[in-house]
Amino acid sequence: MAAQFGIQSEFNPDVHDFDIFIRKLKSFFVANAIVNEERKRAILLNALSENAFVLLENLALPAKPENISFDDIVKLFETYYKPTRVVFAERFAFYATKKWDSETIQEYAVRLRGLATHCKFGTSLDNALRDKFICGFEKGKILDMFFTKDEHLTFQEAIQAATATDVANHSYRLPATVQVKGENIYKLDYQEVKDQRTGYRSGPRNREQSSRGQTTRFRRADTSNTNTSSGSSWRQTGMSSCKVCGGGNHGTQRCFYREYTCTFCGAKGHLRRICKKVFSMLVHPKSKGYIELRSSDPLDSPKFYANYLSDPEYHDVRTFIAAIREKQRISQSPSLKRYGAEIVDT
Template sequence: MAQLIGNISEFDYKTQEWQIFYKKLENFLKLNKVLAEDWCSVLIAHLSDDSYRLVRNLVHPKEVETIQWTELVRVLNGHFQPKRSTFADRAKFYGAIRMDGEKVEDWAARLRGLAVHCNFGTELDTLLRDRFILGLKVGPERDRLFEQDSNSLTLSRAIEIAQETACARAARADVDGGEQLIKQEMVYRVSERRARGASAQAESSWASAAAARCAVCGLKGHSVEKCRFKDYKCMICGKKGHLKKVCSVKKVGKLSLNNMDDNESDGHECKKCDLYNLRISK
């Protein structure tokens, strides 16, 4: 037996589509020049257990092995292809929209698949073009296609325009993304410098505060707000908010006493001068 070209997987009606399997099998049989009288045997040999049971039930009371190819295909087509509603298929077609992330060419292919059972006839290309454009979401692709002349625009040209616009938008997004990263880096660096400057200024302010003496207690290393003596009363002036060691009244008092001492000393010196002058006169 000559080596076969290609291969056919086992058909399981629960997970596979009959029409796809049938077309692949038909091409496999023709490509390998299998005799027509053996086609049924090849089909049966490629059925899963559940699929074989289904075929057996469909052809009962006949035996599966006695059925001719045309009859077997007719039975299976009738089972897997129930009568369709053209309006239901058209409703799916007219309501289709391009999904997020779906490529332009994939959207066009999916739309063709939805039109298979719509029986559009000679209007197929026009309706495919219209649905292809109207099914696009608001964006550059749709805007560009809306500018075209409907009398001359074909489906293939509409797909090309949408692809070109999508590619241009993707390229522009890459460029804008790179520029945005550069801007973000520059903003980050400026913010970092400002943060360092603010930190240095805060440290300088803290150092200045630490070097200054507290107006409440006269000690260093803390501010007036954080001084534990800020609610104490002064023993000199009786006012709340400082200790006697920093009381301004005390300083004034000292200054007055010093002035009095100076005046007294000046008086004594004047008296001595008078006595000295009297002695000389005598």
């Protein structure tokens, strides 16, 4: 028995495309030198799933699939699965597409070729692919590079130029260097005294010597740590920060903002700048919503249909899942564990 080349997979109409399946099957016949029509038909029928075989029986009535030639079976399936295509609808989808942030330049070029399959561009196919390939980029270095090219650029040359610019942009991105200018830092040596006349305690004055014996002195602070920021003095004294606003010169119960509501998470009792909750946000969604008029009255508010997470390729869903996984990874890092970071159910 001669060795068999290749593996013939099953055709499931719910999963596979018949045009691709039959082309692979014919290549399988060529690789194994199968020319007998009855053997071709037998292999084709054996490769059909149960649903596909039932469909073929219904298409072939009143004849039986075993009594129909291989070519006739292929014609029945091609007629049934042949989609009704409108050229202008195909071209609209071709021209409306943009390069996705999640795909590479090569993936973008391959997707464009697939969209142009049924557009019937003819001899102008290369120019159409080149123009749409360039116009699909957002503003940036790649698009600026294309503006320097002439009109004789081919589609393949455009792919190579975009790839080279993208690689150069990522390979030679130098880290930014920060130079800190060394200056003397002074801090106020606060000495609180009691006013003998009024009985109230007073703070430092803007003059070197007060009229009632209160002295305000300035001395140079320790500048050994250049990263010391304003407000670090209360941390060095052991005072805990306010859990409402983050300040260090008062307690939580005395905070002026303790009745405020956080504008980020909506919880009461703290400000947005110290909110510990982290939310995922979709910056470039692929899902598209729409707006409808509520009535003929121009003063009526319109109807909004957000259609969140409705893109057919589930790009938004995959992006959100990746963001959640990243938050889980970061929350387990030693740096955040020191501050008691944890994932809570809401």
